[in-house]
Every structure is written in structure tokens, then in C-alpha cells.
Amino acid sequence: MSSPVVAAHGAPKGFIRRYIFSLDHKVIGIQYYFLAVFSVFLGMALSVLMRFHLVYPDAKVSLFEKLWPTGAPGGIMTPELYLSLMTMHGTIMVFFVLTTAPQSGFGNYFLPIQIGAEDMAFPVLNMLSFWTTFLALVVMVAAFFVPGGAPLSGWTAYPPLSAVGQLSGPGEGLGQTFWIISIAIFCGASLMGAINFIATTIDLRARGLSLMRMPLTCWSWLVTAILGLLGFAVLLAAGVLLLLDRLAGTSFFLPAGLLVNDQILNHKGGSPLLWQHLFWFFGHPEVYIAILPGMGVASQLLSTFSRKPIFGYRAMVYAILGIGFLGFFVWGHHMFMSGMNPYSAFAFSVLTMSIGVPSAIKTFNWIGTLWGGRIRFTTAMLFALGFVSLFVTGGISGIFLGQPALDLYFHDTYFVVGHFHMIMGVAAIFGMFAGTFYWFPKVTGRFMNETLGKIHFYLTFLGVYAIFTPMHYLGISGNPRRYADFTNFDFLGKLLPIHTFMTHAAFFTAAVQLIFVFNLFWSIKKGKPAPMNPWDATTLEWTVPSPPPHDNFAGKHPVVNHGPYEYSVPGAARDFIMQSDPA
């Protein structure tokens, strides 16, 4: 059977076509994954510096001065440098880690195999989208090195700060411009990726693989792609307007009579709130872009390692769709403090609460899946369980923030920082760890080391709770966010020991990640060899050799006869039925 979709590219020979400008979705997936691994360690290093500065603001560190001669004169970090570290930390984590690895990394590698396709629908576009993402990362990191350094305005880039230029701070010159350009490039890359994910899922599924037989991973990748498609298009538009305000003298986001550093600006009539609306229209779906693929992985693993079908498959699918849909109507909950009409705030609040419903459905179904299962506590499973734990912890603080009356107080405190790190920062990263341990044998043909994996899991689990739980308490006590130094405020004095504790917990947790890095690279070469289907799982990727051949199924077209979660089926020969087993 001829197959032009993929026969468009046979297995390439040269190194460059094979590993650099590869059209193979598996290579591209790995490229995305390592781009994210690089980014996550960069982002983590920045966070360690931030935590250090928060408790030792007067420490003289000559390394700081070497790295940032103007940002840390005499080795003492300036508040501006702190803010630039914070901005880059958030931006790199949200865009280049959480948007990149779970979707573009794992999704690229496993979506085509799980649906029985030979590759993504548009391999060239796929390659382009990776290299465009790479370019975006280069431009983003370059912001550190331009005169004035990295921008100060946070991952949300609120104007006026982000729009008025050099005048408002060192990083607000070229640094902020680079930031916006990088994000615009990233938007383009994400749009290309979304086109591929959606077309592939809709049109390239194997025979018999109806939508309702897709693994929940594929569902979450599909919905994430749709969110990315609609969200990034809007962010791109907003970025263009912001750039014009900076470079062309327009006034989309800048009001009249703005006084910055003793200078009155020429702009007139614009509104910073316009940016907030556009940004959060993207920004809220973005948080689901970060978490949905993790939910997919968690569902997959909880079922596989409990040896039970996922509880309420259909409800899970509708919950994913519901979360994706509702996610576009709640952006206002980030703006309760903007002086919005209380009636709008009420509407946004009710809609926000309603997202709790599908979220709770998912959580209960995960627990239902575990209930009475014969649980195998592999490292991958532990991380999936950790994901559920963190998702619940972070989700509950969201319910508080979704009340305008409470949020007026919590907004811009550490409570918010605690909330989003639990749910987006750590939960999503646990999803990535889970996926890494689970799929590593497929990608490399070897297991990762389970002992190291478990040590890494338990220490990380303790570490992240130690860092982020106290933040809620700090927030309730009125500790503001986005400050470089808390030592000069009387009312915060009592809280400083907590900050010290969190900083030490952060050092500890960061150090523990070295175990993972070691395990990852060591296992590629030295890990225990893994059979084709080491976890007794059911989906199509476990029917092909590890690593899978260039076109995944060696020219054959798999036929699917079963749903994705047929574990412990009464009367079956084994405790699992693979999707491609005879009907």
C-alpha cells in the first residue's frame, strides 16, 4: 500500500538530516524534550539565585558581579537584577518548559505511534516548528546579554512597565524588545505545532481507532493543541501591539500624561487593561496547556499501574473538553483587582468555580481508578500519584483565589505564587517526570534506574511541598509578591525565618535534581535492557520495538480492536488486552 503522507520521506542517511533537521516526529520529540531539559535547568538556576537574594540581600558574591557587572555592582544584587531574574525564570519555565515538553516533546513522539500513524501529518512543518521554537529560545536568552540586560516586567509583561522603554528600568530597553520578539516567534512555532497535532489526530488514526478509543493522552494533546491554536494567535496579536507601542509611538496600552522617572510621555488614550484582557485571554488557557498533557499522562499511568480500566473514560474525555472550553471564559479572574465592574467579577468568579467541576470529576476518577487496584509502585507511578496530590493541593487554593472578595486580599501576595507553583510549576513537572520514567524504555530500549528514581521522587516530593506550602501562609500574612527584598518591612520581620526555610528547601530540591540528570544520561547507555512492553500496557506504542523503527510500524498499518484501558478483563488470558489484539 503506497503511503504518500510519510513515504514523502524515507529514512534519511546523513547525520544532519537524521538528527538535526530531522523530519521524523520521534527525533523532533526528543529535540523538544532536551530543549525543555536545558530550559528547566536554566530556569531553576535563576530561581535559586532569587531565593538566595531574598534571604541574603546584602551578601557580596563576586560571581554575581562577574555575570552582571551593572546588575550586581560590588557583588550585591540590585532589585532590578532580581526582577530580571524573576521575569526570565517565569518566562522560560512557562513557555520553554511547560508548553514545550509535555505537548511538543512527549506528544510529538507518542501521538503518532499511539494512533497508529507513521508520522505527523506535516513533517516539514513539524521540523520548522521545532527550529522556530529553538530560535525563540535563543532570542529569549539573548535578552540577558543586550545592553541593560533582561526585562523586568514579569512573564505577564504588563504595560506601562513593558511599554515605555529604557526609561522605566535597565532591562526595559532592548531586553524587553527581545522578550516580545521571542514570544512572537514562539507563538508562530506553537501555531505550526497545533496545526500538526490537530490534523494528525483527526485524520491519521489507524483503522478501528475511533475517537472514543483514543488513549486519554491523545485526547489531552488534541485539546491542548486547540487551546494553543486559539490562545497563541491572540497573544501574537497582543505582542504586535505592544511592540508598536514601544517602537512606533502608538498608544494602544499607554494612557495620557504618564509620568515615568520625572518625564511625561507623549502617549495618550491607551489602556494597560487592554493588554491584561488580551494577555489573560491567552494566559488562562495557557495554564491548561501546561497541565492537560500531564493529566493525560497521569490517567494513562494510574490505569496501567493499577491494572484497572480508567474509571469513567467517557467522563474523563468530557472533562478534558469541558476544561478546555470553560478555560476561555475565566480570564477575568486574573483581573479582579483591576477595578472591574463587580458584576463582571461575579460572572468570572462563577465561571471559574465551574471549572472546578470537571477538575473534580478528573480527580475522583483518578481515585476511582486506584480504588481496589493491584497497584504497582514504579517510579513512573509514584510521579503520577504525586501529580494528583499536587493538582489537588494547587486546585484548592484556586478556589480561594476565584472569590473576588478573597482575591482582593490575596492578589499579588505569595498565596498566588504558592497556588500556581503547586499546580502549574510542580504538578506539570511531575507529569513530565512520570512520562519520562514511563516511556524511557520505549525511546531507548532500556529502563531508568528504579532505585535512583524512587530516591529522586521522595526527596523531590518532600522538597517541593517544603518550598511551596509555606507560601500560602506567607500570602495570608500579607507577604507581597514580586519584591526583591523583605528585610526592611517591620510587618514582615516575623516571616523571615520562613523565607529562610524555603530558600534552604529550594537549594535542597535543586540539588536533588542532579540525581535525575545522572539517572537520565546514565540509563541511556547503562540502563537495564527493557522488553518491548515492559509495563504490560495496552496502547499501540508497546506493540513496536524499542526504539521504534523510522516509520513506526515497519510499513504495516495497525488495526485497533479494543479500547485503551482493557485491564483485568474477566476471562481474558492475560490481565491486559492490547488495543491491537484480535477482537
Place this chain on the structure above:
Amino acid sequence: MGTSITSDIAGGVAPPPTTQGFGGGDGEPGGRGAHRRASITGLMVLLAASVMMFAAFSSAFFVRRGLSNDWVDTPLPGILWVNTGVLVASSLMIELARRALHSGKRAAFNRYWSAATIMGLLFLGGQYLAWQQLNAAGYYLATNPSSSFFFVLTCTHAVHLLGGISALGYIDVQALLLRLGPGKRTAVDVSAYFWHFLAAIWIYLMALFLFWG
């Protein structure tokens, strides 16, 4: 189009493996049919992204317009009407070309398709003139919010159009080289739909400028 996505979602039962149809895992993932379907889905997805982008600009347009009293309607240069006519005619030509190809009239296809491409270039030239005329009349990007949006929206549309023209030009070249086999039909259709979409967006933008300045 045997089983549709909706019946797929509703039914949840895999159709018998022999039926040929839309997605639903019942097609041949490797076959040409799947390739064509995927291309059309890809295009629809791309159009959705474009629509979102123009929607974002439009909502910013209305918010900004209602926000303060510095909005001065931008006078529309007359040439925009000519441009509109040219683009609509070009869209028509593309459709004629597509139909000609489907009934096997290669020569007619070539004529219509190249005419459409040239009209597309004329439209771009016309847009350039319109920008020049506005500048001459003292309206620049940063003059006031209305002119800002005018330039942003027309430029965004022009960038889309450049993409469209590249696609049309590619087909032109393929046609001249006599390489327009059945495998290229999808490329022809997809480019044509995209071109119609650009004409539709342009008509929308004209209405926006006309009624809300």
C-alpha cells in the same frame, strides 16, 4: 464522508474496518485520501488561528475606540474600492480555475490561475498606494488610534496575502512545468480556499473601516 466526527463522538463504537470515511480511524492512514483530508483539516486549523488573530485585533479596536476621545476616523483612500474589486475578482478567477481543473481543462486553468495571481499582486500594489496616499495626507501609524489600527490590520492582511501569493505562484510554476498531477489537486484546492478566505477577511476589514473608522 461515512462516519463523521460527531457520530464518532456520539457513538463511540469503531465502524467496521471496511468503510471508507472521514477520520474516525476507519480510513487508511497512509493513503492519499488521508493526506488530502489532513491537508484540508490543517488549512481549517490555520484559518481558525487567523480568525482568532483578527478577532483579537478587532476587539482591541472596539475597546480602544470606546476608551477615550482621541479617536479620529481615518478617511478611506478611494483606491481601496478598486483594490477590493480586484481582490474579489481574483477570488472569482481562482474558483473558475479550480473548476476548470476539475473538469480537466488545463489551458483554461492556467489562464484563470495566472490571472488570479497577477490580480493578487495588483492588490498588494494598490494597498501600497493606499498607504502612500494616507501618509501624504498626514496619517501615519502613530497619528491616532484609528490610523494605528488601519495600518496594523491592513499590514497583517498583507502579510497573509504574501503567504497566499506564494502558494498561488508555486501552483503557477508547477502548472507551467506540467507537474499538476492528481497529487497536486489538494494543493490547488487548499490554496484556493485560503485565497477565498483572504478576500472574505478583506471585505470584513473594509466594513470595519467603513462603519467604525
